[in-house]
Amino acid sequence: MPPDYSIYPRYPYAVGFLTRGCIRSCPWCIVPRKEGGIRPAATWQEIKRPDSRTIIFWDNNVLAHEHGLQQIEEMGHADVKVDFNQGLDTRLITPEIAAMLAKLHWVKYVRLSCDTSDMLPVIAQAVAYLREAGIGTHRLWSYMLVQDVEEAYHRALVLKALGIQPFAQPYRDYDGGCEPTAEQKRFARWVNRKEIFYTCGWHEYRRRK
Numbered sequence: 001m002p003p004d005y006s007i008y009p010r011y012p013y014a015v016g017f018l019t020r021g022c023i024r025s026c027p028w029c030i031v032p033r034k035e036g037g038i039r040p041a042a043t044w045q046e047i048k049r050p051d052s053r054t055i056i057f058w059d060n061n062v063l064a065h066e067h068g069l070q071q072i073e074e075m076g077h078a079d080v081k082v083d084f085n086q087g088l089d090t091r092l093i094t095p096e097i098a099a100m101l102a103k104l105h106w107v108k109y110v111r112l113s114c115d116t117s118d119m120l121p122v123i124a125q126a127v128a129y130l131r132e133a134g135i136g137t138h139r140l141w142s143y144m145l146v147q148d149v150e151e152a153y154h155r156a157l158v159l160k161a162l163g164i165q166p167f168a169q170p171y172r173d174y175d176g177g178c179e180p181t182a183e184q185k186r187f188a189r190w191v192n193r194k195e196i197f198y199t200c201g202w203h204e205y206r207r208r209k
């Protein structure tokens, strides 16, 4: 069903999914259980509103399906602005895909994800491809899952050094019923409040708290 935008008269953008599901099964993520494997959901023309050129996509792994890539390629030649607000899978960003992404008009950020330290070399390579394709550093942004705070701290520093703006998400254990810890929440606040992140070190912030 298309959304009924009339009940949110002040919301000016289109929202929707080009694809549902994901090819991966990351142990912390509920998407594989909720949505299953990846499959096409809609075309960008079906999602776009006639009264807005901006589309917010909620895809979980749009780069993982040929249909998603085809929609991105088409939008590179269309008068639309986009935000893939669930993050792009950096493992799938090749020079060819980076060139396709560079042709899009972005609302603000090119959102990536880096949920473990193992992903750091992968995101560094993806960022090199994106930069080479012409995407500016000011657009680089990344989700980062927070489980072990000390590990996440070092990951945040590497992301910052790469010129990427991190956004920390404390882990919520649905099966165990656990809320994020106070330390995880404190760390996420340090990362996500940019006036703190860019002026005060984590250990100093933690000491003051």
Ligand code: SF4
Binding pocket: 022, 023, 024, 025, 026, 029, 030, 031, 032, 060, 061, 089
């Ligand atoms: S790639 Fe993203 S959406 Fe897919 S299972 Fe992992 S965290 Fe979830």
